[in-house]
Amino acid sequence: MSISNNFQLIKSQIPEPVELVAVSKFHPVEKIKEVYDCGQRVFGENKVQELLSKVNELPSDIKWHLIGHLQTNKVKFIVPFIDTIQSVDSEKLLLEIDKEAAKINKKVNVLLQVKIAEEDTKYGLEVQEAKEIFSNYLENKYPNITITGLMGMATFTDNKNQVKSEFLILKSLFDELSKFKNLEKLSMGMSDDFKIAIECGANSVRIGSAIFGVRNY
Numbered sequence: 542m543s544i545s546n547n548f549q550l551i552k553s554q555i556p557e558p559v560e561l562v563a564v565s566k567f568h569p570v571e572k573i574k575e576v577y578d579c580g581q582r583v584f585g586e587n588k589v590q591e592l593l594s595k596v597n598e599l600p601s602d603i604k605w606h607l608i609g610h611l612q613t614n615k616v617k618f619i620v621p622f623i624d625t626i627q628s629v630d631s632e633k634l635l636l637e638i639d640k641e642a643a644k645i646n647k648k649v650n651v652l653l654q655v656k657i658a659e660e661d662t663k664y665g666l667e668v669q670e671a672k673e674i675f676s677n678y679l680e681n682k683y684p685n686i687t688i689t690g691l692m693g694m695a696t697f698t699d700n701k702n703q704v705k706s707e708f709l710i711l712k713s714l715f716d717e718l719s720k721f722k723n724l725e726k727l728s729m730g731m732s733d734d735f736k737i738a739i740e741c742g743a744n745s746v747r748i749g750s751a752i753f754g755v756r757n758y
């Protein structure tokens with residue numbers, strides 16, 4: 542199937558209020574353009590270098606999301622144009638984003654990435670750390686940051702019950718924090734598990750291979 546067919550098929554499986562972030566990592570700008578031409582405007586990349594090399598080659602109305610681990614020394618390169626940094630996994634990183642955003646008088650949207658998977662290979666804040674950061678946020682400790690929501694990745698497994706229970710951990714944190722200040726986005730679910738994620742309350746999904754085909758790592 543062509544990329545645009547893949548895209549339409551995925552799109553048809555995602556209910557209207559749920560945001561689709563098309564994950565274009567490892568795929569060239571020509572392929573991204575095909576999906577753009579289908580009307581998609583939100584794209585996700587996981588590496589700063591790769592993102593920077595693509596941004597200027599593509600239309601400026603694309604909303605770019607960074608979804609991979611971000612090193613503090615690279616923050617300054619993306620802050621000027623990034624729409625959302627989904628992968629904030631430490632307070633140190635958040636403070637750096639705040640600092641760089643202040644320099645150019647911008648407010649940057651971020652999601653706190655919470656570790657819900659069993660594997661310890663995955664980045665993310667512990668639930669308790671996320672709560673602490675959120676409470677600092679409510680006290681205005683990061684004036685140039687808007688925390689728009691939470692992001693998480695489930696364990697890579699065929700065990701649907703496990704995936705579901707991990708997503709529900711994030712959903713319950715989302716509901717708890719939302720009582721203090723409205724959060725818009727609960728970003729969870731990828732090509733293989735987005736349906737479960739949506740059942741568990743995700744309102745933003747990050748889908749790569751089901752649209753662009755398998756990646757050559």
Ligand SMILES: *Cc1c(COP(=O)(O)O)cnc(C)c1O
Nearest residue numbers: 564587608731732747748749750
């Ligand atoms: C690569 C990636 C995705 C997309 O994964 P697919 O399985 O290709 O849909 C989603 N989220 C993050 C954080 C990723 O790194």
